[in-house]
Amino acid sequence: MILPHRPRRNRKHPAIRAMVREHHVGPEHFIYPLFIHEGAGDVPIGAMPGCSRLSPAGLLREVEAARAVGVHSFALFPAVPEAQKTSDGREAHNRDGLVPRTLRALKDRWPDVVLVTDVALDPYNSDGHDGIVAPDGRILNDETVAVLCKQAVTQARAGADIVAPSDMMDGRVGAIRLALDAEGFSEVSILAYTAKYASAFYGPFREALDSAPKSGDKKTYQMDPANRREALREARLDAAEGADMLMVKPAGPYLDIIRDLRDASDLPIAAYQVSGEYAMLKAASERGWLDEKRAVLESLLGIRRAGADFILTYYAKQAAQWLAGG
Numbered sequence: 001m002i003l004p005h006r007p008r009r010n011r012k013h014p015a016i017r018a019m020v021r022e023h024h025v026g027p028e029h030f031i032y033p034l035f036i037h038e039g040a041g042d043v044p045i046g047a048m049p050g051c052s053r054l055s056p057a058g059l060l061r062e063v064e065a066a067r068a069v070g071v072h073s074f075a076l077f078p079a080v081p082e083a084q085k086t087s088d089g090r091e092a093h094n095r096d097g098l099v100p101r102t103l104r105a106l107k108d109r110w111p112d113v114v115l116v117t118d119v120a121l122d123p124y125n126s127d128g129h130d131g132i133v134a135p136d137g138r139i140l141n142d143e144t145v146a147v148l149c150k151q152a153v154t155q156a157r158a159g160a161d162i163v164a165p166s167d168m169m170d171g172r173v174g175a176i177r178l179a180l181d182a183e184g185f186s187e188v189s190i191l192a193y194t195a196k197y198a199s200a201f202y203g204p205f206r207e208a209l210d211s212a213p214k215s216g217d218k219k220t221y222q223m224d225p226a227n228r229r230e231a232l233r234e235a236r237l238d239a240a241e242g243a244d245m246l247m248v249k250p251a252g253p254y255l256d257i258i259r260d261l262r263d264a265s266d267l268p269i270a271a272y273q274v275s276g277e278y279a280m281l282k283a284a285s286e287r288g289w290l291d292e293k294r295a296v297l298e299s300l301l302g303i304r305r306a307g308a309d310f311i312l313t314y315y316a317k318q319a320a321q322w323l324a325g326g
C-alpha cells in the first residue's frame with residue numbers, strides 16, 4: 001500500500017511512545033479518601049475489599065504507608081455512632097468531634113500533610129440526608145447552609161487545608177467562603193462538589209458510613225444523571241461564589257462532564273472515582289476477569305485524559321505503589 005500517513009510509526013518503539021505520550025498519571029494527582037471511626041480496630045467494608053473504617057492507630061499507619069509512595073493529600077470521612085446523630089446534625093460542628101480530633105492528630109504528626117474535609121450533614125444527620133429535613137420531607141436549603149458554615153469553620157480551626165462541600169445546597173460555596181474569611185481562615189481552600197450526580201455508584205460508601213437516607217432519595221439536591229448543560233451552570237455559580245477548585249462526581253461514567261468543565265473553566269478540575277467504581281474494579285479483578293493493575297491505571301489515566309487535574313480515588317495508595325514499580 002502507498003500510505004503517506006502511517007500512525008503506527010509513532011508507536012513502533014517504547015521510547016518513541018514515551019516521547020509522544022500526551023497524558024500521565026502519578027501520585028501527585030491523587031487524594032486518598034479514608035474512612036475513620038472511634039473504634040479500637042479497623043473494620044473492613046464489605047463492598048470495598050481493601051478499605052476499612054480505620055481506628056485512630058490504623059489511620060496513622062495508612063497515612064504513613066501512602067506518604068511513603070508519594071501520596072500527600074487525604075480526604076476524611078467519619079462513621080458516626082447512631083447515638084450522636086440528630087435531626088439538626090449538630091455533631092458536624094462539635095470542636096471535639098471525630099473529624100476535628102483526627103485533623104489535629106494528623107497535623108501534629110505530619111505538619112506538611114494536606115487534609116481535605118467533607119462538608120455535608122449525612123454522617124451526622126439522623127435522617128441520613130446531606131441537609132436538614134423538614135417535617136414534610138423537604139431538604140431545607142438555607143437552614144442547612146448555616147450549619148455547613150459552622151462545620152467548615154470548625155474543620156478549618158482544627159487544621160483542614162481544603163474544605164469540600166459535597167452537600168449540593170444552593171449558595172453554600174459563597175456562604176462558606178464568607179464564614180471562613182470572617183473567622184480568619186482566608187487561606188483555607190474550597191473544593192466544590194460542583195457536578196455531583198444522584199448516582200447509584202455511592203452505594204458502598206453509604207454502607208461504609210452507615211449513612212444511607214432513612215427515607216426518600218437525594219434527587220432534590222444532587223444532579224440528574226441525564227443532565228450535561230446543568231453542570232456548566234453549577235460550575236459558573238461555584239466559581240462566582242469563590243470556589244478554588246471544581247469537582248465532578250462520579251468520574252468514570254461522567255468523563256464528558258469532566259471535559260466540559262475543563263473547557264469551560266480556568267479553575268483546577270477534580271474528579272471522584274467513587275466507591276461503586278472501586279467496587280466494580282475490585283469485584284472483576286478478584287474473579288480474575290480483569291487485570292487489576294492495568295485496569296485501574298487505565299481508569300485513572302482516562303479520568304486525567306478527560307481533563308481532571310487530580311483524582312479522589314480509593315486506589316490512591318495502591319496505584320502509587322504500582323506506579324513506583326511495586
Ligand code: PBG
Nearest residue numbers: 120122166201202205274275276
Ligand atoms: C456525602 C458523600 C457521599 C460521597 C461522598 N460524600 C455519598 C452521598 O452523597 O450519598 C460518596 C463517595 C463514594 O461513593 O465514594 N456527602
